[in-house]
Amino acid sequence: MSIIRINWKRLLILFATIFLLIQIIGSFFFYELAVKRGPKDFLQNNADLEVSDQTMDLFLNGDWIAWVNAQQFEQLTLTSRDGLKLSGYFLPASKPTNKLAIFPHGYLGHAKQMGLFGQYYHNDLGYNIFMPDARGHGKSGGNYYGFGWPDRLDLIDWTNLLVNKLGPDTKVAYHGLSMGAATVLMASGEEELPRQVKAIIADSPYASVYQLFEYQMNRMFKLPAFPLLDSTSLLTKIRAGYSFREASARNEVEKTTVPILYIHGESDTFVPTKLTKDLFKHTSSATELLLVPNANHGESFALAQDKYKMTIKHFLNKYVE
Incomplete structure (x- = not known):
């Protein structure tokens, strides 16, 4: 044996x-x-990113598209701290003003898509507007996506460049969507954030990159x-x-002094609404929260446009005027 x-x-x-x-x-x-950096086929036909016909029509056929195409934007460039050439688009207000809005876009997007919001700020609120391409996106350099963390320093540097261009009395509002919302929040608690930043609007943000990926790995791959x-x-x-853990919006909002308006769709399954509620709960500055019923990821503006506009107008009037 x-x-x-x-x-x-x-x-x-x-x-x-x-x-x-x-x-x-x-x-x-x-x-x-x-x-x-590159195409992300795994997001094609992702049920968590499905939006209503009303939203899709606004995204693809809204009058904001023709408005963006008709504007004479000044293309600005900036060299990032790690040597990337970044690009963005500046449009002065129709009448002289010291108000400036900066619009970081979402994952896989590009600068001019934020004309969806920029049109309202420029035409109705009378702001100068600036729409940057995030690193790895559009005409900006970079072979990776930063998910807001390295982008927060790019945003601060863009802000300083624009303040130097427009003058020290400039009053700045940040309005970011999805990854752009995480970007503005990740910048919010930085000691070097320019004093000119008076208000932040974060539409559909995540609390940290690790937390976002943790949710997506479980939902998409059951891992x-x-x-x-x-x-x-x-x-x-x-x-x-x-690293994913250091890229935390929550850590930044816990020490910020800049007022923040959070916006999130109550039916968001790509970036759960609970993440914004957690950020709202832990923000150290003055804060407001707008939740939009039946809205999936990034479609709050499309489904509740009047309420959305009224809310940001009141918020900006309180802190930027």
Whole structure:
């Protein structure tokens, strides 16, 4: 009778090696999937991003598109702190004013899409407006997406550039959507945030990049966050200079002094509404919250345009006028 002897040491080494290979391969897969610049086919036909016919019609056929195309924007450029050439579009107000609105856009978007909001600020509220392409998007350089974290410093640098252009008495409002909303919140608590920033509007933000990916990994792939998300975060730190856990909007709003208006659709399944409620709860400055019934991700403006406009107008009148 033969006796099979198991070499537990070799077996453990084999299992550890396999586990390590899975983490490395998985990390590169998810980095390529979400962080590296390029098309993201996995978002096509994603049920969590489905919007109403009313919203789609506004996005594709709204009069804001013709308005954007008719404007004579001044294209501005900025070299980021890590050497990327960034691009953005400035439009002066019809009448001289010291008010300026800056509009960071969402993931996979580009600057001029924020004309959806910029038209109202420019035509009705009388603001100078500026719409930047985030790093990795549009005409800006970069081979990765920052999900708001490196972008927060770009936003601060854009703000300083524009204040130098318009004058020290400029009063600035930030209005960001989705990733752009996370960007403005991530900038909100920075010590170097220009004093000219008087108000922040965050539409459909997430509290941290780790928290967002944790939710999406479970929802889209039925996978737990640990350890694969942590190893992807490490790879992102190496290749893009930031980790998912440090990219936290919540940590910033806990120390901000700038008033913040949060907006979120109550039916958002891509970035859950509870994330904005958590941010609202932990914000240290004056804060307001607008929740829009039946609105999915990023469609609050389309479904409740009058309420949306009235809310931001009152908020801005309180803190920017």
